[in-house]
Amino acid sequence: MGTVHAKESNMSRNINESSNNEKENFKENNPSSHFHEKMNLLERKKGQAVDLHLKARVDRIHVDGLIRTKDDIIKAQVTELFKAQDFYDIIIHAYKVREKLQGLGCFGNIGIYIDTSHGPHATPEGVEVTFMVNEMRRLTGGISTMVGNNEGSVIVQAKAPNLFGRGERLQMEYSYGSKSSTNISISIVKPFMGSSRHKILTGSVFNTSNRFPWSGFSQCDKGLLIDLAFNPDGTGILKHNLQYEATYREIISSKHMSFRVREQCGPNLKSALRHICSIDKRDSLIFPTTGSLVQFSTEVAGLGGDIGFVKNELTVQTNWTPHEYATFQMGFQSGLLRGISNDMKINIADQFFLGGPLNLRGFDMRGCGPRIDGNSLGGNAYWALALHLYTPLPFRPGRHSFGDLFKLHGFINGGNVSNFTLKFANDYKENMKIFKEDVRCAVGGGIAMKFGNIARVELNLVMPLLFVRNDVLQQFQFGIGLQYL
Amino acid sequence: MPYPLLADSITFELEAQEPWPQLITLYQPYEVEQILLPDNANCLAVQAFLKMCGLDFQIEPRSNAEYMSPSGRVVPFIKCGQFLVSDFDSIVTFIGNKGTSLSDHLSANCKADMRAYMSLVNNIFINAELYICWVDETTLNEVTKIRHGSVYPWPLNHYLNWQKRKEVIKKLNVLGWYNKTIEEVCKEVQNCCTALSERLEGSDYFSGEKTPNELDALVFGHIFTIITTPLPGNKLANIVQSYPLLVHLCKRIETSIFSLQAIGVK
Incomplete structure (x- = not known):
């Protein structure tokens, strides 16, 4: 199984940048405890609770480590990630996509890496998701x-x-x-x-x-x-x-x-x-x-x-x-x-x-x-x-x-x-x-x-x-x- | 521990003391569409033997008779109560255990002779028939494949033909027959016929007596089948036809036991 890597500095920056009002909004609209539980689970690794329900948009998806695998089938697996609305959504979808990729039976270990997007086409709340895959051997x-x-x-x-x-x-x-x-x-x-x-x-x-x-x-x-x-x-x-x-x-x-x-x-x-x-x-x-x-x-x-x-x-x-x-x-x-x-x-x-x-x-x-x-x-x-x-x-x-x-x-x-x-x-x-x-x-x-x-x-x-x-x-x-x- | 074998022989012995418990049923492949020369010869030999013994039996044709056989791919086999016995020799022994034998009265010398000739017939005729059916290309393609595969659906028929041919060739190879030419095979048959014909010289049956026994049944099965089965080339039939003594023996047995007018032999 893979792991979710989160860069601490970027994450907190991201949150600090755009969260203050978002956070309050969210608390009013969506106070489901279930969500919090799940979030806590996801966040346990980091050791500190961070509210992830802030607006986010997936700008780019990278898949690292493809050698033989053709692009079209990978595209079909990952496109659903673009539909994610907030950061929490992104994580859930990323997990699903990872399951799908695993289901292809082509990859060994799959890691997920999420970062804010950079470059000229980056949107303010944009993120880039990188899947690091390991193709299986030929035999x-x-x-x-x-x-x-x-x-x-x-x-x-x-x-x-x-x-x-x-x-x-x-x-x-x-x-x-x-x-x-x-x-x-x-x-x-x-x-x-x-x-x-x-x-x-x-x-x-x-x-x-x-x-x-x-x-x-x-x-x-x-x-x-x-x-x-x-x-x-x-x-x-x-x-x-x-x-x-x-x-x-x-x-x-x-x-x-x-x-x-x-x-x-x-x-x-x-x-x-x-x-x-x-x-x-x-x-x-x-x-x-x-x-x-x-x-x-x-x-x-x-x-x-x-x-x-x-x-x-x-x-x-x-x-x-x-x-x-x-x-x-x-x-x-x-x-x-x-x-x-x-x-x-x-x-x-x-x-x-x-x-x-x-x-x-x-x-x-x-x-x-x-x-x-x-x-x-x-x-x-x-x-x-x-x-x-x-x-x-x-x-x-x-x-x-x-x-x-x-x-x-x-x-x-x-x-x-x-x-x-x-x-x-x-x-x-x-x-x-x-x-x-x-x-x-x-x-x-x-x-x-x-x-x-x-x-x-x-x-x-x-x-x-x-x-x-x-x-x-x-x-x-x-x-x-x-x-x- | 030899328990199973011992148990088998004991049950055989015990069974032997009982009179015929049930009707004998003879299982064989379909005569018209399916059966091949060697199997047909064996089936006919068993039928003739049972008739000679004066035993009633019922013929039950089954397309999978070969696979139902208790000793693996040997037809015909008979079912008598709970007992299944296949192969001509075993059937003769089984019937003998029941107290019906055609050769008990013969001297030890005669019996030994009879066994020798039976094994000669089994070795030569059966192998020659297998050779003609499965090795000779014309017979294989024109008769054997069609008949052997007739009871199976496509494409199973081709597979089973191939499988059976492989088995037969393996067997003939072990016995040294596969590498013979058709002429050599004919020569073997000719020799066998000569030996049988010489033995028969001047008497009605091989034993030299008035009644036939299992050797007669076996020879009848083979000769009659070879003469009456139309095959391309008819090589075996032509050879056998040139031994009038054998052909006459065949006719004698046919009229005496297979026609309705026949007075029960024995």
Whole structure:
């Protein structure tokens, strides 16, 4: 992160010059304490409180340290700074611009330097803002570890940022998981910054292999994904992703697999269009205290290839904190999968599965729903609902530091996954069957921990309340992953 | 710890004592559009063997039969209750464990001979068929690619053809067949046919007895497929046609077990 540099002598001169009446004006018009708080934060470094709400105008913006990066994309990022009305505004906008520049993925450290403007074209309350950037090297790389869904993996990655000077980058990633899943992907990213709507186009080729012992097969995918993201880093606004995916998937039989799964072995080609729209107003990814997330995705497969279906999925999460020590969270997920024609198949890899320590707790991974000979077959419709109550650790050890990574939670979750045929005629009862028959439910409690602000670890003791004879139950569960219910 | 293997053999043994629990289902690729020469020969051999044993079975064509196979890319395979068995030899052993065998009454000497000829057939015919299908350019482009890719959508068919060809070539390379010319391959087949023909001299079946056994089934599978499958050049068919004894054996088996009028053999 960069820092705000302020030249003390100039600053105070500036204030002395033009402030006396301004200051009074401001105090009358705008006595919001919130502003003062923020200002104090900004000013803490200087050690003395200075009122920054004085009229100021940005005369010039300099960006220092550009070598390869083209001017036009930088211009598009910084122009909003010219709209600033007073000095406080300038600082806020400068921060935003710095975030945007950082978002380009071309620069390492970015510093902001604000000075009064000099020279023949300087206006009386003019300032010049200088961004000092450090372009990244042509090639960077690293090794890191990641937690996926109940699996840890090692990632080796290499990145060539800012290839042609407009934020394009080429990245390569190889990961190897503890459950012998592998993933290789090469992607090329091209941001479009110019217009008001921020878009990112990503094209990637990937090769992944995963094992699904709960369903008795392993899957090997080779594919191509083209993704166009609108407003990708906007928080609290509607984001869209338009994707096209073409994947050659091979379902590989394991030694002991049910014949129903074996029948689906072999190669198939999925060619699908996907639209994901989401709005996330939560204040944190893992332990949010307020705000909601709504995500809706639609996938249509069958533009070529031999796999054809329409898949809709909905994810909702909402949080409510009535008291400092209690946060309620409700999570809901549901999905529906339909075939589109008799010539196009739906593979077991496309089905919905339910169960797992971060999914429907109390059940093993893919532990509920239709199964045969111990292999989970999945269903074409599912829903799952979870209600959590989070509290901080009792007696708050390690408050404001290590202790905040942990929370205790109690929960009740339920859901169902099954194969059902949607009837469009007035058969309300038939369609509601999934919410009434064979509903699974479990209550429990445990400790949850956040891991690097993206992953979540849970240790739970669960008591299943409603289940079906075939289900695989687990009373003690340890889960680690990125997504949770 | 040899537990899995032990468990396998024990279950095989236990299963063997039970009478036929369920219908046998034979899984194979689609005969009309998809199947290739080597697979077809194997499928036919298994069918002939099962018929010779007087066992009822059902043929279930599947486009992904190759991938469903329990032992990796070997067709056909049979499903009998919970058991999946692939490959001609394993199927013969499995059926034998169940108490139905065509060669139990033979002397040890005859059995050893039979095994030797079976491995000869397996080595020569299968490799020659693979060579014709995947290495010979004309057959590859005019027949193999079209048939093998017929059940997959574009562009997957091209990829899978390429992948399969690579595999076959790798296998043939290991066995020293890839570098042979087509003439050398024909020569091998000719030698094999001569050996078989000499063995058959003067008797109805290879065992010299009145009833056929697994060697007959295997030879029938290959010879019949080679004769009846139209391929560009028809090189193998021409060679096999010049051995009337083998062709007659084929006809005999065909009429006795595959036609409706046939009186049940055995």
